[in-house]
Amino acid sequence: MKNLKIPAKPTQQLSNCSIAVQQMVAIARAVDMECKILILDEPTSSLDEQEVARLFGLMRDLKERGVGIIFVTHFLDQMYEICDKVTILRGGELVGEYQVSEIPRVELVAKMMGKELGDLAAIHNEAKGIKDENKEPVIEAEGLSSVSGIKPFNFKAYKGEVTGFAGLLGSGRSECVRAIFGADRVTKGKLRIKGEEVAVTSPIKAMKKGIGYLSEDRKRDGIIGDLSVRENIILALQAMRGFFRPFTKAQAEAFADEYVKMLGIKTASLDTPVNSLSGGNQQKVILARWLLTHPEYLILDEPTRGIDIGTKVEIQKLVLKLASEGMSITFISSEIEEMLRTCSRLIVMRDLYVVGELEGEDMTQDKIMYTIAGVSDQNDKEE
Amino acid sequence: MTKKNEKAGNDLMKHIKPVIRHRLFIPIVFLIFLLLINIFIKPGFLKIGLGKDINGNPVLIGNIINILNNSTELVILAIGMSFVTACSRGQDISVGSTIAIVGGVVMRVLCGNETQPTELKAPVIVAFILGCLAGMLCGAFNGILVSRFNIQPMVATLILFTAGRSLGSMAMGGLKPKAVASFSYYGNFFPGFPIPTPILITAAVIIITCIAMKKTNLGLYTRAVGINDKSSRLNGIEPSRIKFMSYVIMGLCVGIAGFIQASRVQTVNPYTIVPGIEMDAILAVALGGNSLGGGSLNLPGSIVGAYTIQTLTSMLTTLNVNTNAIPVFKAVIIIVLVAIQTPAVKRLFGRKTQAAKPALGGGKESA
Incomplete structure (x- = not known):
């Protein structure tokens, strides 16, 4: 041998x-x-x-x-x-x-x-969140890398702005945001939240600093299957509130009820186990969970994967609405169109590296694809 | 006599009706079934009388009182075991051995280095607190192995399961001391007070557990971690902390149970104390409808399960079943009971159960 x-x-x-x-x-x-x-x-x-x-x-x-x-x-x-x-x-x-x-x-x-080159379906510029350079960024990552193997990256997110991480599956999009949220152990780099340098060593610390993270794999990392819709919705806020201060049943009911109505979650009752809901409704439950914590910076990792078109559009609209209300949002999706519709700035990744950043006029499907492919193009920030 | 049985049965039936679809349905039905059999074999089974003990103090006597009294340790352990099972998806098999350690510590504190001391060497409360601390320390040891080193609960607790009884003996300095009678109040009766102390302690433990469940997020966290610990972490719960805590709670339960056990006869034989109680506690959890694979926390179920096991044991004793043969009978009955609660069998006998329901209703009308 x-x-x-x-x-x-x-x-x-x-x-x-x-x-x-x-x-x-x-x-x-x-x-x-x-x-x-x-x-x-x-x-x-x-x-x-x-x-x-x-x-x-x-x-x-x-x-x-x-x-x-x-x-x-x-x-x-x-x-x-x-x-x-x-x-x-x-x-x-x-x-x-x-x-x-x-x-x-x-x-x-x-x-x-699944896109043809030059297929430039008109992307409308709805009231997209615009970044405000004068303001302090909500999130500022400098040379951040984690045990997941992503290469150090820089990233800023401003108030009222929707940012996106684009790249193929496995290019390190989720790993970047997981490092920011403290879900993966950070090995190098600095993270500043509203200008204050913090060591986010666990999700609860990030949550207390106003970060929310809707994880990529809904079944594995998102829902807690056998718990009821109500319990799933209040879970994150409850964890932030602390062990010795549980919500009364009436409080929890009120919270859950509010968000079930707001997001139009279709469920038989608040006591229904969440795993008996459809995928789209499960996703809304998790969305409700994070909205309830009123984060200043919300990370949505593939929030529209595997759910019906109607819910998809609803979620996109909601993202834009939240941004217009001042929330900073990071939106990750495998569907480029969706990102173009919602994001005002795109971080492009390839093979665990951040290879470019696109915004404004530069945000076209062609540009994104050129950047992902790593073919030299006029504005590429190729390393 | 048959009429009397039916009447008792129907009275109880009325209480079950609201919970007929509840998780507690099967455990409670089985407990009642066992009680009915007991009444059948021994007509005076339910009778509770006021007797006098050897010192002439009034005490409550009766089979029910005995069952409630004797199941104290099991009920307390079942509560702790429920938490451990729900969040670490495994069981603590070291509880019996840890009781030996706790017993050893309690006896050492009360008797010092003498075998027949004429007085208690320390206040009982000190012995109680140190016993509980010893139990919690053992629980913390198990908890660290499970939560930090990710060792399977049964393997982790196997360590104390093996070493515990010897450690208990070492705690007493190799002696077998016997404490004075005043220590026996906690495992028997306070002079002049007719209700057995262990029953009061059980009630206190259950009430404290209820308060803890109401005032903290213990229940929610425990279940969340048991169902999906990865997801729980992303929602700001520290799974390892919750798991660790569940083992410390288990340790506290062991501490209380060990104290009562030591007080019952005022002496401890670490090698024979509460043989096989860990398995009874796990069974109580299973009988209560909790999944042994974690994620469900049905404390009332576990408590009912514990009483069921004790009723079963006492019934077999009344039937004059050979002491050595009792485990076999227990095993058979438990297999049946656990089997009918599995989803597979429930589906299989779905029709039969439905057919049986009208029969029950018919019985009610005839009464």
Whole structure:
């Protein structure tokens, strides 16, 4: 097996080896079966650059020997480096199969997002939140990075402004906001909230500073399934209020009732377990939970994923309304149109790096896609 | 006699009706069922009389009183176990051994280094507080293992389960002291007061728990953490803190239970004290309709479950079942009881249960 140049002794305990070596051993096992086709599903997501290079060396080696390799990744650079042919899927549907050498990056990104280049559906400029440079930013991140592996980033959010993080899945959008909210342990950098430097080490600290975070994965990180709608709505405010000061049932009922009416949550009763509601209504319950805490800065991570069109539009409208009332909002979505409609400034990310910031006139689908793809463009802040 | 039974049954039925769809339905029905069997075997079962103990003090006697009295430890432990189960999705199996530790500490404080002291070496309240602290310390130990090191609750508590009884013996300095009679008031009767003290303590514990549930967010947090700890964290709850707290509460319950247990006979044999009570406590939680997989917190259910188990034990004793064979009977009955509460069986027998309901109603009309 050593002709695969794996830098480890056969007698070594595998768990002591680096993840790259572990990956390679797994590949060696596959090769040992004399396979004809090798499927690698995100093999590089936990590797550093050197390890990736070593893995790619091994993959080229195998290619020479006539092994077909299917390489699944969300890293565009790596795909261009190692692959010959690419199959693009979007939302569970096959978009197409292309020769890597023939498809430019921008087109690839466009295909992944389901947009044609130059498809500039008129984006209306509704009463979007405008950033006010003279004012102090609500949130100011400087060189922030966390255990999730995102590279240090700078970010500012102003009062009454809707900002967005754009990028492909896995590009580090959620990780950025999780670092701000203290959900992932911050390893480097500073965070200032209204000019005051704070160490946000846990979500409760961020919440007390007026930050709200509607998480990406509703089922896993959002709802608390078996608790009632009422309990789900008051949970965050209750946690902020403290352990020894529970709301009376009447108070909780009043809060829940108010927001159920305001957001039009369809539920049989306030005592209904939240997991028996539809996805859109569950999302509204979580939205209600955060609105109830009256945050100054609200992060909405994929708030419209997997919910019906009607609710989607409602949520978008609500976002704009809240911003016009002075709340600073960060809106993350995989649908570019949605971001263009709601956001006044976009932070663009690729492969865990912040690669650009677009606002005003620059905010077009084309520009976003060029930036994501990393193709040089006049205003790109490419590193 | 049959008429009398039916009448008693129907009176109780009226109380059940509002909760017929409630989670407590099955546990309560089973408890009543057991009580009815008891009445059948022993007609004077429900009778409560005023007797005199050896010192001539008035005391309440009767089977019900005995059951209420003897189930004290179990009820208190079941309350603690409910919290642990609900938020850490696992059980504390060290409670029996921890009672040995608590008992050891209490006896050491009261008797010092003598085996037959003629007086108490320290006020009983000091012994009680130190006993509770010992229990909470053990709970904190378990809690740290579970909440900080993410060890499975059963594995974490296995440590004290194994070591606890020896530690209890060590706490007493290897002696087996017996305290003077005045210490026995807490596990038996205060002279002149007819209600057994343990029943009063149980009532006090239940009332304090109720107040705690009303005045704090213990219930909400415990369930939230048990259902989805990741999500709870993102909502500003510290799951590890809540888990830790639940084990400390469990420890406090163990402390109270251990104190009562020590007081009952004024001596403690750490190797034989409350054998298998941890399993009874877990069963009480399960009987009460709480999911042993965490996330549900039905304290009344656990309490009813604890009384059910005690009723069962006392019934088997009345039936002159061999002491060694009691666990087998218990096991069989418990399997049935737990099985009928599982969703799978409920679905399977869905029709049968519905068919049974009119029969109950029919019985009522005939009365």
